Amino acid sequence: MTRFFYPSLAVVAVTVMSLLPLTLDPQGYEIRILCIAMLFAALGQAWNIVGGLANQISLGHAAYFGIGAYTSTILLRLFSLSPWLGGILGMVLAVLFALLLSVPTVRLKGHYFALATLGAGEAMRVIANSWASVTGGPVGISVPYSRESSLWMMQFPTVLPNYYLFLIALVIICLVFWKIQTGALGFRLRAIKENEQAAEVIGVDTYRAKLIASTVSAAITAFMGTLYAQFQFFFDPDTVFGVATISVKMALIAILGGVGTLLGPLLGAAFIIPMEEFANSYFGASVAGLSQFAYGVILVVIILINPRGLVALIGQIKNRIFSKGGSQ
Template sequence: MTRTNTLSLAALAAVVLILIVMPLSMDPFGYTLRILCLMLLFCAMGQAWNIVGGLANQISLGHAAYFGIGAYSSTILFSSFGVSPILGSLVGMVLAALFALVLSLPTLRLKGHYFALATLAAGEVARVVANSWTSLTGGPVGISVPYRPDAGIWALQFQTVLPNYYLFLGAMLLVSLVFWLVQTSAFGYRLRAIKENEVAAEVIGVNTYRVKLYASILSAILTAMLGTLYAQFQFFFDPDTIFGVATISVKMALIVILGGAGRLYGPWVGAFVIIPLEEMANSYLGASVAGLSQFAYGVLLIVVILLNPHGLIAMIESLRDRFVRRSRA
């Protein structure tokens, strides 16, 4: 193992240790802990999107459909039949995989902005269906998750926010592990070959359509699982929120692009910048200036892309290398 890899593993272990210990000194019912939960959740969501958007450069704007399928599936089964959200999440993951399969059959042959627009349309279709199917989803009124904190882990509900934090931390680490396994496997090399030059990848024998299909299904399954966790954490949601393009799909992409697309730590950095920035903007100025949070991280994204289009991590690495060269000189 090289010195660089050793330092990377040590830094990763230190970050994970900090994330484990940090909330122990916080108010278990506090607002700050809820923000940390959302940061971990959106980090995991960005990591799931990173499989297709970062490694293969398939810019999907329809991931809110998978997220909403996971949230609605587990909530409906829990509220109507008493099925544990743990089992309900499995149903949502299967349904999301089927939706991804049906969506991928026509759209994966598209490229660039055509693919992005096609996935955006699919996400909007899911939102319209959820708004219209009132008997199942509650329509625009939304749907509430039954509150049963006495059930504990069976219902993914707890007396304080602290267990949710560790649940989200585990989900974030799990999705990051899946991304790392994909990134370092032959499958990941095929995805990166598609990102660099899809025609050249086909010439050397890569079945680009099948590789992108598998990546899309895997990303959909992970996103649906996270939709279940979100539903049990918020206890209420509606189609415009859970299937929202700006609130879910675009934010997932922004988190990855801001941090560094195709990198393991890209969503970590992006989520830990965007989510607190959005919450502060909403808390202090949201009442007087509507939509300020979206404007703020939009400006931040533009600045980062102008300085270094590969994201914050690449920018930090560039500054580090410049500092090392100057110190050696």
């Protein structure tokens, strides 16, 4: 394959994704599913920077996501501040939170790191639930509904502009991931993944590498939180700070797709989100609960077949086809 194959594949994919919504109902169901899939692909990719490259399995990324969602929405409600500015402020707060969190967690490894981050996410959920005067408390918070269309205020009459915002965000995040992966930081992070002590011995500043990776990841996750809030218009602490709804799902999408790869979160989200939807729409009414069951079974099966996820699975299938074809 030539070295132009993957870039041209990316260009084709982006072009298709840009033209696709024009064929759909701009307020419809399909476009909403695509938006959610892109949201989670972007979140999976953000998680992939720390979870994938450095193998720092975080189960607390909902903390950043919720900070982004709440910061922009609260500022919008109180001061009619544009969600773009609110989103940037949310990123700043998320980075500060990531720095704060890194003080006690950066030396932790494996399960201990996962548990510590899990706790951080839960702490944010409790705060959002109890600090009702600011966050609206357990009932949740709504983005004020404006009937005027405005890009500055991220208010649109249809979902189509949201779709393009998600698409642009996803493309940027993939580029960031690719840049990190192929750059010096990516090598440092992979060195940490392989053997942290050895990495330190050969002169990698592991603390700094992990810190940069986690702040970038936190900032991206927070901005996606803002985009989500402006797309969903209503959320509560249990949703945006949820373990199952955000933290684990982000990790799951990256892991199922192929951890540490550029394509992984994209494949993971493209698979998981439509499947969840399909399961809910076909079993939701008749045998409620079966949808989650079926979904769980499929995930287990995929991970059993190939623990390295869909990317590896596709590679495996490709190899089999090529070897059967008698190449070499």
